[in-house]
Every structure is written in C-alpha cells, then in structure tokens.
Amino acid sequence: MKKILNYIDGVYTEPVSGQWLDNYNPSNGEVYCQIANSNSEDVANAYHAATKAFPAWSHTTIDERSRILLKIADLIEAKLDNLAAAESKDNGKPLLLAKAVDIPRASANFRFFGNAITQFASEAHESIGLNTMNYTLRQPIGVVGCISPWNLPLYLFTWKVAPAIAAGNCVVAKPSEVTPMTAYLLGEILTEAGLPPGVLNIVHGTGPSAGQAIVEHPEIKAISFTGGTATGASIARTAAPMFKKLSLELGGKNPNLIFADCDYEKMLAVTVKSSFANQGQICLCGSRIFVEEAIFPKFKNDFIKKVSQLKIGLPSESSTNIGALVSKSHLEKVESYIKIAEEEGGKILFGGKRINIPNAENGYYLQPTIIEVDDDQCRINQEEVFGPVVTIMPFKTEKEVLAMANGIKYGLSATLWTTNINRTMRLSKELEAGIVWVNTWLNRDLRTPFGGVKESGIGREGGFEVLKFFTEAKNVCIHYEE
Ligand SMILES: NC(=O)C1=CN([C@@H]2O[C@H](COP(=O)(O)OP(=O)(O)OC[C@H]3O[C@@H](n4cnc5c(N)ncnc54)[C@H](O)[C@@H]3O)[C@@H](O)[C@H]2O)C=CC1
Ligand SMILES: O=C(O)/C=C/C=C(\O)C(=O)O
Numbered sequence: 001m002k003k004i005l006n007y008i009d010g011v012y013t014e015p016v017s018g019q020w021l022d023n024y025n026p027s028n029g030e031v032y033c034q035i036a037n038s039n040s041e042d043v044a045n046a047y048h049a050a051t052k053a054f055p056a057w058s059h060t061t062i063d064e065r066s067r068i069l070l071k072i073a074d075l076i077e078a079k080l081d082n083l084a085a086a087e088s089k090d091n092g093k094p095l096l097l098a099k100a101v102d103i104p105r106a107s108a109n110f111r112f113f114g115n116a117i118t119q120f121a122s123e124a125h126e127s128i129g130l131n132t133m134n135y136t137l138r139q140p141i142g143v144v145g146c147i148s149p150w151n152l153p154l155y156l157f158t159w160k161v162a163p164a165i166a167a168g169n170c171v172v173a174k175p176s177e178v179t180p181m182t183a184y185l186l187g188e189i190l191t192e193a194g195l196p197p198g199v200l201n202i203v204h205g206t207g208p209s210a211g212q213a214i215v216e217h218p219e220i221k222a223i224s225f226t227g228g229t230a231t232g233a234s235i236a237r238t239a240a241p242m243f244k245k246l247s248l249e250l251g252g253k254n255p256n257l258i259f260a261d262c263d264y265e266k267m268l269a270v271t272v273k274s275s276f277a278n279q280g281q282i283c284l285c286g287s288r289i290f291v292e293e294a295i296f297p298k299f300k301n302d303f304i305k306k307v308s309q310l311k312i313g314l315p316s317e318s319s320t321n322i323g324a325l326v327s328k329s330h331l332e333k334v335e336s337y338i339k340i341a342e343e344e345g346g347k348i349l350f351g352g353k354r355i356n357i358p359n360a361e362n363g364y365y366l367q368p369t370i371i372e373v374d375d376d377q378c379r380i381n382q383e384e385v386f387g388p389v390v391t392i393m394p395f396k397t398e399k400e401v402l403a404m405a406n407g408i409k410y411g412l413s414a415t416l417w418t419t420n421i422n423r424t425m426r427l428s429k430e431l432e433a434g435i436v437w438v439n440t441w442l443n444r445d446l447r448t449p450f451g452g453v454k455e456s457g458i459g460r461e462g463g464f465e466v467l468k469f470f471t472e473a474k475n476v477c478i479h480y481e482e
Helices: 040-058 062-078 080-091 095-119 153-166 181-193 207-216 229-242 264-280 293-308 328-343 398-406 421-430 463-469
Strands: 002-004 006-008 011-013 020-025 030-036 124-127 132-140 143-147 170-174 200-202 222-226 245-249 255-258 288-292 347-350 369-372 389-395 413-417 435-438 471-479
Touching: 006 040, 006 181, 020 080, 040 132, 040 143, 040 170, 040 200, 040 207, 062 080, 062 095, 062 153, 062 181, 080 095, 080 153, 080 181, 095 153, 095 463, 143 153, 143 207, 153 170, 153 181, 153 222, 153 463, 170 207, 181 200, 207 229, 222 229, 222 463, 229 245, 245 463, 255 264, 255 398, 264 293, 264 389, 264 413, 288 293, 288 398, 293 347, 293 369, 293 389, 328 347, 328 369, 328 389, 389 398, 398 421, 413 421, 421 435, 463 471
Parallel strands: 002 030, 143 170, 143 222, 170 200, 222 245, 255 288, 255 413, 288 389, 369 389, 413 435
Antiparallel strands: 006 011, 006 200, 020 030, 124 132, 132 471, 347 369
C-alpha cells in the first residue's frame, strides 16, 4: 500500500517510530494509503534540518527566493490534473472544485508571495530636531511551525508556508493527518524547483503527537495554525508561556444578512454556494442565514428548490456538486448536530439524511440540510457544525439582525446582501467580523488582511500582514552630528 513519508532535509523519510496511520478515501470509506505517524523525534529531525538551512536561506537574495517560489507556483500549475485528482480522492471534494479552486489557489499562494516579497520594504522615521534617523529591519524569525487543517488541504498549507519561506524563515510544517496527500506530493515539487534542502520540512502525523511536538519545541519561535477553536486554545495554552508568536485562524459561524432590497437572483445563487461549497466545510461559509421578513417566504421556497437541484455524487464525476464529507467521525458529528437541532425544535426544511451512492455505499455522503429556527441562541445557531447544514430565520429590523449577527462567540466573516449604500456603510462598521463581504462571498484579493475576531482567532494572514507576522521588527536608531 502506498506510504506517505515525511519530507525532511529535502529527502522522503520514514517516521522514526516505524508506525503508520490509515488514510481513508471518503468517497467509499476504504483505506487507500498509509501515513507516517510521526512523533517528537521526527519533529526534532525536521527542526535540525531547518536550523541548518536557515543561515544560507535567510541570506539568499530576495530575487532568488522569489525565483524559487515562482517556479514552485509554475510546477503546481503544470501538475494541476494530478494534484486535483489527489486532493479530491483524499478529501472527498468534487474533482472540479479541486481543479477550479484548491490547486489554482495553492499555485497562486506561491506566486503571490514570490512577488510580494520583492515589494516588502522596511519603514524609516526621521526624528527631526533630534538628529536621529530610525529605520526598521524586518528580519526572519528563524524556524517557524505551520499547522493546517483538512478542509482546503493544499490551499491552506501553502497559504502558510509560502509567506514563511518568502520572508526568509525555515519551516517545520504539518498538514492534517486526515488529508496529507497533496502536501506529500508537494515535496517532489520543492525538490524540482530547487528549494534548498531543509528550508521546508513536512512532517505527517496526528495533532497530539506531531502537532503538539511542533508547538512544544523550544526553538520553534512562531506558530501559524488554522483549524478548530478548541485546538487553537490548546495551542495557545502551550505556546503563550513560551512567548512564541502566534497566528490562529479558527472556527466560524458566519451570518448571512439578506435584505429585501438586494439583487435577489444574484443573492440566491451565491447563497447556495456560501452555504454548501466544499460540503459546507469552509470556515467562511455563511451558516446562519437571516432574511428580511418581507422576502422570507419567497426566499424559503426558492432556496429549497435550488438546493434540491444540487447533485450529490462521486467526487470524480463532473456532474457532482456535493461530494463526500471528509471522514466518518466528521459525518457523525454533523449528523449529531442535525439531531440536536430537531430536539431544539428546529424544522428540517430540506435534507438531513445520509445518501447511498451506488458502488460507494460506505462513503460519507450527507444531503445539504436547511433548518428553520426561531431562536438565534439555539445550539445549532451558536456552535460550529462545519458541514452542509444551514439555518434560516426571518428578521424585522436592521437593529435586530445586527444583534443576532453579533450575538455569538465567533467573528470570522459576515455577508451582507443589500443595495442600500447607507446600510452597507453602517453595518460594515458594526458587524463583529474580520471580513465583511457585501453582495459577494469568498471574493479574495490576497493582499487583504485575512482572519477573525473573538473566538475566530488572533492575527491576520495575507499580504504584508503575514510577512510582518513571519518577521521580527527591529528598530535601529542612529544619532548623527550636524
Ligand atoms: N478552518 C477551520 O476553521 C477548521 C475548523 N475545524 C473545526 O474543528 C473541528 C475539529 O476538526 P479537527 O479535524 O479535529 O481539527 P483540528 O483543529 O484538530 O485540526 C487542525 C490541525 O491541527 C492539528 N492538531 C490537532 N491537535 C493539535 C495539537 N494539540 N497541537 C498541534 N496541532 C494539533 C491537526 O493534526 C490538524 O493538522 C471541526 O469539526 C470543525 O468544526 C476543522 C478544520 C478546519
Ligand atoms: O484564504 C482563504 O481564501 C480562505 C481560507 C479558508 C479557511 O481558512 C478555512 O476554511 O479554514
């Protein structure tokens, strides 16, 4: 059976423990390969390779770093078909989605940071009257840790490692043990692109073993993490007393505010996507839908009709809109929330049931599910489900919907549908979220700050924000005589 090896010091390596984890194909529930079950010794080896590579990499010219990152981007693009097929098989997402979104974005991440690093400049402050000139050095931190989740595997893995190495750091990175395949395949690409050994080390394994070892490593000075809020809190508990820099991109339970004056057809089409793209397994999905009373009955009918037309099927089929959920345990978690919603009095308007796909009866398929609720504080409306489940609820006033949108511990993103510019300006300021989309969703410009407030995380990724995260600012103050 195929084995997913670590990539340490530019070489594919077996785990020190000699132990392996099973990797499942969500489309049929079968084990199809094995993953290195790494521990602190593998992390120590990866750290050793990284720290050895750091002096040369951090002194490599910006042009050369940029050239290598752009080459990696080109190679990912050239291998689009293979990588998309691997991603779809590993994660259960529709192949067409992997081809149109995941892999192009992984390539774009390297291309973006390959270019951005050539424009990243330090600041200078002249202290007039004091005869001093200050300038800020932005120096790489050293060895940093990147830990990524399973929902957008290569997309989010590269969103972290590309800026980290662009800024001159060396990295110990761990993709999710649930979807390790494309990060494994990236190793070959790094070698082919000429990335020096040790600059990016990829260690596979579970969170409590390999992940925790990265976070606990005394010499890994910064951690960039995307995943669940509970895991983020646990990482923060370990890393904070060690004074590590932390960037945490955590859960979301994002409100979708729909006003009667919106462009209705556009809103409807995009709301289907913001609800169920990637089986609803995107932290930015708008899983709490609030609709102005005047259009609520019409929206309810139209939304159910559109969602009922989505085709659930094998990820490899081109007609599939909704593939398999990522794992059996995740499927069970999502189902348990549908049950909770029913117990709380939520009305299942559509879906809620597993689907049997011929010849793939053990796959993790669930219908897209719409639940009408009348209390925005119920559990299904407050807790992150992270699956193809949305709630809908009517509202009367702007004030009321704002209170419901903000009445939650999360604050990642919010989507607003209205053509009223004054309302747009008011609500954009008041919504407690790191990202507000108006009349659009998941519309990304990689230069913009990306991240959440409240329990959705700390820090911002993207653009120069993340390059600042992956560098230490040092002020140099020079006094001169007239
Ligand atoms: N992007 C997001 O917002 C995501 C949110 N989630 C949410 O989290 C819930 C749990 O999903 P999981 O797969 O368990 O996500 P998770 O947060 O446990 O996993 C994300 C990454 O963190 C690693 N990890 C886990 N425990 C760790 C630890 N103690 N130290 C260091 N690394 C650790 C995992 O191996 C994986 O690479 C999901 O049901 C969903 O609600 C999950 C994945 C992504
Ligand atoms: O950077 C983006 O475009 C999207 C990021 C999505 C996540 O971080 C997520 O779903 O976890």
